[in-house]
Amino acid sequence: MGTAMDFRGRHVLITGASSGLGLEMARELAQRHGANLVLVARRKDRLEALREELEGKHRVQVGVIAADMTRDEDVGRVVEEATRGRELYGAILNAGVTFFGHALDLTEAELDGLLRTNIASTTRLANAFARYLIEKKNGGGVMLVSSVAGVSPLPYQAVYAASKAFLNSYGRALAEELRGSGVSISTFVPGGIDTEMMQKSGITSSSSSLAGFLMPADRCARLAIEGFRRREVFFVPGPLYKLTALVSRIAPQGIVTRQAGNIYRGSLPKRG
Ligand SMILES: NC(=O)c1ccc[n+]([C@@H]2O[C@H](COP(=O)([O-])OP(=O)(O)OC[C@H]3O[C@@H](n4cnc5c(N)ncnc54)[C@H](OP(=O)(O)O)[C@@H]3O)[C@@H](O)[C@H]2O)c1
Structure with a gap:
C-alpha cells in the first residue's frame, strides 16, 4: 500500500498494554503520534494508571x-467494546506469554493458556479487526507482535517458538491475501527485549550473556510503531536481531536448533 499510516487523532487498540512492549507502544503512540488509545490486558489497575498518565500528559482519549485472552467470551467482548462509540484505525495484537523449560514440564493449563493467548486470540482478533477495517475503508491496519524465536525451532522455548512461527506464517499470508484491500497487515518480529516476560521466565538470570543483548522496551516500541506506520509487512528491529533472523532462516535448521539447545541447556530451571 502506498501511503503511510497517520495515527494523529485516530483510535488504536493495543493488547498486552499493561507492561513491557505494549505499554511502551502506547506511550510512543500518544506522545509522538497524538493517537487515541484502547488499552487491553487483565491487570486493570495498571491500564487505569497508564490511562491517567497518557490523558494527563498528551491530551489524548484513552479507553x-x-x-x-485465554477466555473466548473476553476475546469477543474486546471486539465489541473496542468498536462501540468510536472508529478504530489500528489494532496491535501484542499480548503474549512464554515458557522456559522442558516442553514436557508444561502443565495442561499452561499449554492451553499459551496457545490461546499467543495463537487463538491473536488470530481471532486479527481476522475480526481486518474485516472491520475493510468495511470502514479508513486506510487502517493491524500489527501482530511475533518474535525472532519463531524464525527457527527453539529448544526449551519450544511451544512459545512454535506459536510465534504460526504468527510469522499467518501474518505474511494474510497480508498477501489483503493486498489491495486498503488494510495493511504487519508482522513485527523482535528479538530479546528487556521486559517482565524476560524477568519472569528466568532466561536472563540463568543466561547472563543474553541479558547484555536485550533491547530496551522503549527503543523497541519506537521501531515497532515506525514499521507499523510505514506498513512494513514483516520486519525485525535493530541490526543484531536482523542478523539473528537472517542466520536462523538460511542456516541448516538442524545446526541452528542444536546450537540454540546448547545455549539454553546448561541454564535450565531444575526439573521437579
Ligand atoms: N520480551 C522479549 O524478549 C520478547 C521478544 C520477542 C517478542 N516478544 C513479544 O512481545 C509481546 C509483549 O511481550 P513483553 O516482552 O512486553 O512481555 P510482558 O511485559 O510480560 O507483557 C505481556 C503483556 O501481555 C499481557 N497478557 C499476557 N497474558 C494475557 C492474557 N491471558 N490476557 C490478556 N493479556 C495478557 C500482559 O498483561 P496482563 O498480565 O495484565 O494480562 C502484558 O500486558 C509478546 O507477544 C511477546 O511474545 C517479547
Whole structure:
C-alpha cells in the first residue's frame, strides 16, 4: 500500500498494554503520534494508571478494557467494546506469554493458556479487526507482535517458538491475501527485549550473556510503531536481531536448533 499510516487523532487498540512492549507502544503512540488509545490486558489497575498518565500528559482519549485472552467470551467482548462509540484505525495484537523449560514440564493449563493467548486470540482478533477495517475503508491496519524465536525451532522455548512461527506464517499470508484491500497487515518480529516476560521466565538470570543483548522496551516500541506506520509487512528491529533472523532462516535448521539447545541447556530451571 502506498501511503503511510497517520495515527494523529485516530483510535488504536493495543493488547498486552499493561507492561513491557505494549505499554511502551502506547506511550510512543500518544506522545509522538497524538493517537487515541484502547488499552487491553487483565491487570486493570495498571491500564487505569497508564490511562491517567497518557490523558494527563498528551491530551489524548484513552479507553480501557480488562480482558483475559485465554477466555473466548473476553476475546469477543474486546471486539465489541473496542468498536462501540468510536472508529478504530489500528489494532496491535501484542499480548503474549512464554515458557522456559522442558516442553514436557508444561502443565495442561499452561499449554492451553499459551496457545490461546499467543495463537487463538491473536488470530481471532486479527481476522475480526481486518474485516472491520475493510468495511470502514479508513486506510487502517493491524500489527501482530511475533518474535525472532519463531524464525527457527527453539529448544526449551519450544511451544512459545512454535506459536510465534504460526504468527510469522499467518501474518505474511494474510497480508498477501489483503493486498489491495486498503488494510495493511504487519508482522513485527523482535528479538530479546528487556521486559517482565524476560524477568519472569528466568532466561536472563540463568543466561547472563543474553541479558547484555536485550533491547530496551522503549527503543523497541519506537521501531515497532515506525514499521507499523510505514506498513512494513514483516520486519525485525535493530541490526543484531536482523542478523539473528537472517542466520536462523538460511542456516541448516538442524545446526541452528542444536546450537540454540546448547545455549539454553546448561541454564535450565531444575526439573521437579
Ligand atoms: N520480551 C522479549 O524478549 C520478547 C521478544 C520477542 C517478542 N516478544 C513479544 O512481545 C509481546 C509483549 O511481550 P513483553 O516482552 O512486553 O512481555 P510482558 O511485559 O510480560 O507483557 C505481556 C503483556 O501481555 C499481557 N497478557 C499476557 N497474558 C494475557 C492474557 N491471558 N490476557 C490478556 N493479556 C495478557 C500482559 O498483561 P496482563 O498480565 O495484565 O494480562 C502484558 O500486558 C509478546 O507477544 C511477546 O511474545 C517479547
